[in-house]
Amino acid sequence: MRPDIVFIGAGGAGLTAAFIIARKRPETRITLFSRDPVVAYSQCGMPFVLDNKIESFDRLILYTPEVFKDLGLDVRTGVAVTGVDLDARAVTLEGGETVEYGKLVFSTGSIPFIPSVPGVGLRGVHRLLTLEDGRSLARAVEGAKSAVIIGGGPIGLETAPAFLDRGIEVTIVERMPHLMPSALDPDMAVFLEDYLKEMGATIITGKGVESINGAGKVESVTVGGETIKADLVLMAAGVRPNVELAKKAGIDIGPAGGIDVDERFRVKKNGRALDDVYAAGDCIEEVNAITGRKVVCAIGTVANRQARFLAEQLMGNDVPYGPVLCPAIAVVGDLHVGSVGLTTMACEAAGIKPVSFKARSNTRARYYPGGSQLNIKLIADGERIVGAQLMGKEGVHGRVNQLTLAIHKKMTPSELADVETCYAPPVSPMIDPITYAAEMLALRCKKGKR
Amino acid sequence: MRPDIVFIGAGGAGLTAAFIIARKRPETRITLFSRDPVVAYSQCGMPFVLDNKIESFDRLILYTPEVFKDLGLDVRTGVAVTGVDLDARAVTLEGGETVEYGKLVFSTGSIPFIPSVPGVGLRGVHRLLTLEDGRSLARAVEGAKSAVIIGGGPIGLETAPAFLDRGIEVTIVERMPHLMPSALDPDMAVFLEDYLKEMGATIITGKGVESINGAGKVESVTVGGETIKADLVLMAAGVRPNVELAKKAGIDIGPAGGIDVDERFRVKKNGRALDDVYAAGDCIEEVNAITGRKVVCAIGTVANRQARFLAEQLMGNDVPYGPVLCPAIAVVGDLHVGSVGLTTMACEAAGIKPVSFKARSNTRARYYPGGSQLNIKLIADGERIVGAQLMGKEGVHGRVNQLTLAIHKKMTPSELADVETCYAPPVSPMIDPITYAAEMLALRCKKGKR
Known part of the structure; x- marks a missing residue:
């Protein structure tokens, strides 16, 4: 039977909204498609598993498939949606199957930004998005002697202590003049930099990576003409809204690079909000409460909060979602x-x-x-x-x-x-x-x- | 020369206000009289010295007499004020000396409430107001095998772990039906009670102490007909505004038992605010922001905050002081x-x-x-x-x-x-x-x- 609501993506926004609706309106038929083979895990917890603060990646899995079944949620993992036909009200899956929907939600999340430098495809270049990424990085860490973290944002910095505590030589490279540039001013970032240096990290700011070098496997990274030894590289240069599918369907992308939604999370086409098609989570952009400008605020709390508002909309309760302040906290060591x-x-x-x-x-x-x-x-x-x-x-x-x-x-x-x-x-x-x-x-x- | 401002009492309210004025208007002549031989120490820290979290009572002394001298403050310790003549604008000291004032501040603080039961005067019955009280209790704790804490408020409970950690048998007696009755409802107090019981304390609520027994030195306490062995007793049944001197001077005492002041901290006589005579700190009552009723809120933060507002008044800046919410936190173990x-x-x-x-x-x-x-x-x-x-x-x-x-x-x-x-x-x-x-x-x- 045609699902009432189809979610493309089962991350923080999609899954949370689905959960709320499933609990409050159990008669709603909900299907979620997730490219990721595992869903309902905490991405934010991964740096702390790597640092042995949490005993295993399995601990980060918050809900098992049994829970979805109990809630009547149809969660299809490892399935990529390849196309959306807004007129036919259907999505196309990898393999060609089409699934019609009553309402559609783009909850496609974000993807790590990978700078286009030579060598990004080498073995030993890691990212930290999925649980599998985490496990793969955990294996790479064993035996590594040197690591370069590309990007001075929260995820890279929260992971740095996991490397440092193992005696790995760590270099953090941030293209902007100081660490955590979107959260901190330089006169505050300096305390964070001092702390990481005290832990043994080398910090290079104001310089971009020129190349990642090696024969098959990464051996070094070149930054500002200097070559730094690296058994492994962590790509942590921030994330970008995952808007590919929405774009392909002709949906408006806003000035900050995210899907442009109204305060009811309805997507737009040529500036006009569509009924029954929504987007929420890391893939959208929102309004900064102070400047009124569009911003992308790809953090778990924001996605979770959006999900709570989105769920109300999907259940027919018109609770508008307002501008945001994006409070955040990172724990580095x-x-x-x-x-x-x-x-x-x-x-x-x-x-x-x-x-x-x-x-x-x-x-x-x-x-x-x-x-x-x-x-x-x-x-x-x-x-x-x-x-x-x-x-x-x-x-x-x-x-x-x-x-x-x-x-x-x-x-x-x-x-x-x-x-x-x-x-x-x-x-x-x-x-x-x-x-x-x-x-x-x-x-x-x-x-x-x- | 006649002081511009005389403070009766040099606790949290008086000393803080004096400090602020001395820093901002160093030309002001300020005299403070303190019955206590030591001033400028943290009362709130005493339970944690007893529990060996802080190494000595001396650590609680925040400012030495040298600091007062540097600031030009005339702090007379160990001196009791015995009378106030509002018409003559002068205070009388123990011994008979009189000191005139330009402005007068009652910052007489609070005194522990001592229930009128037989035996309160026995040796081994302690209170925790001055540093000397703390030192005396610290000596009594050595060798004690059993203790009764009379009163289930913050000070008594914060001190209980110091006894329990030494293996002393502790009984806490609270007259009201649950611990911390002014801060907590019974359904929350139960968590605190469970915690203290787990630490080994015996808790008796809803019963008052009938007598403290012993020959010269305390040996037991009678509560609800039952006799509890006690090598020492801590009187922690709350505090009362110290209004004796104000009362003697004919100053209005409010319905909550504190000196009745207006939003400029001016005391009143027969309902009319007096110029140049103020009161602040534990000795006054204030207005609850929600009920509009008069309350006594004898905690350090409130006295300190009042002092900051009072200092402005005394410097001629009319910043009115408003009603309060009295946020508080106690750390019990x-x-x-x-x-x-x-x-x-x-x-x-x-x-x-x-x-x-x-x-x-x-x-x-x-x-x-x-x-x-x-x-x-x-x-x-x-x-x-x-x-x-x-x-x-x-x-x-x-x-x-x-x-x-x-x-x-x-x-x-x-x-x-x-x-x-x-x-x-x-x-x-x-x-x-x-x-x-x-x-x-x-x-x-x-x-x-x-």
Whole structure:
């Protein structure tokens, strides 16, 4: 029988939405097609399996096929969708079979960006997208003596300690002038760079990879004229929305490179939203809540949140999905790196004149042992808080969420500084670092106006 | 020369305000009188010195007399003020000396509440207010085999592990039906009670102490007819505003038992605010932001925050101080107990019909080892969030501050559920427990309205 809803892709967005609908409307016939032979695993967990924090890749599998069956979900793994016929309301599978749909969802996710340099096809060049990628990298790590990580984003950096802890010589290459350029300003990235250097990593920023070299298997990487030995290479130069199939079907792709959807997740064709055809997850672009510009925000929490809104739409509840702030946290070794909203650089790119304040504090009362240094940068547009960056070995996660709330509520630094906070010597200083940073930022904003 | 400002009491409120003014307006002549021979130490840190988490009581001293001298502060320790003459604008010291003032601040703090039962004066009955109290208790702990803690509030409970870790038999007696009754509802207090029982403590709730028994030195405590052996007793039955001096001077005491001040911290006489006479810290009462009722909120963060507002007033900047939510966190062993706003019980007492939801979650992704169970209770008045209680071994502090912000901004559960959150497997589940609890609470509120 024709499924009511067909999902192309069963990652964070597709599978989560399908789960919600299956639970709340069990009569809905749902089919999901996944190119990946395994679904329902945590991509974000893979760096920590490689670092032996989690005992096996199997632990990352969140739901077994039995769960899908119990929910009445038809999950077809290892099956690629090769075409979509919007007029015939059908998808074509590898092999030629066609499947009609009532409603269609593009939840095709993202694909790692592979720079077009010679040698990317050599053996020993890894990526970290699927569980199989993870297992393959885990095997390659055994016996490796040197590794080059191409890309200074969260996935590459979270994986670096797995290499370093095994005594592998690690070089991280980031094309932009500093690590995590989309989350951090240079004056904050420096703390992360220092931390990784202390762990033994070599960091090369502001230079792109020229070639990956070797005979069959990777032997070295050339960066800025210099050749670096490498038994393995991890391609972690970010991801791009996987829009190939949507593009082929004539669906609009937005300025940020993702599928252009409206606030009901409906895809568009020639600027007009289509009924019954949706897209969600890493493959779409969305609206930044501060600048109003289109952005791609390919992180698990965003996909999961979209799925919850999408599920409502698919069940006929019109709960519009709004602009985003994309709060994020990465855990690099034991350093927590958090961010939300705009960086100073992103402000400038959007024509906003940023005012910022950087504070350094302890995470505990100064007499209480075992705490960590906490670095905080708060950014305002002169009036309201628009961004924050935090780094420390504890106390980052909750503060990122707190600041997300403050930015969401369009708070001024001075209003945030006035909000009460809780305190106990083992978990915070008496005056919270956010209170202090907000107070100082308020003074700077005031000064700037004079 | 006559001081511009005289502070009676040099605790969290008085000393902090004096510090701020001394830094910003160094020409101000400030005198502080402290009955305590030592000032500028952290009371909140004492339980953790007793538990050997902090190496000595000296570590709790935050500023030495040299710092006061450098700041030009005249801090007179070990000096009791015995009277205030508001007409003559002068205070009288023990011994008879009088000191005139330009402005006067009552920052007299709080005093432990000592229930009037026979035997409270016996040797071996301790309290934990001053550093000297702490040192005396530390000496008593050596060699003690049994201890009774009278009062199930934060200070007593934070101290209990120090006894238990030494193998001392501990009985905690709380007059109310459950522990931490002002912060927790019974259905949350039970987790704390279970935790303490697992550590080996005996907990008696709903019964008051009838007598403390012994010949010269405490030997036992009688509770509900039962006699419990005790080598030492810790009186931790809460604190009361220290208003004796203010009362003697004819200053108004409010319905909650604290000095009645306006939003400029001016004390009142017969309902009229006095110029140049202020009070702040544990000795005053303030306004609960949700109920509008007068409350006493004797915690360090509140005193510190008041001090920052009071300092502005004393420097001539009219920044009014508003109602409070009193977020708080206690650390009992390795369990963090957080709360903000109203409990269900406090709602009922204020005529608010509470709607609540209780969630249990992990603090990390479910496959990531080493996390803790996190118990959360969110409370709404049917419309907006008005209170929260959290308990876990990590992830409590930041969430209390986040929820404080949500309550401060009068958010509904559904709005809070929609706010983005950050995620990484080692520090949080994909869907934050707050998001989930808020979502479920929103449903309950909706249901309640139908």
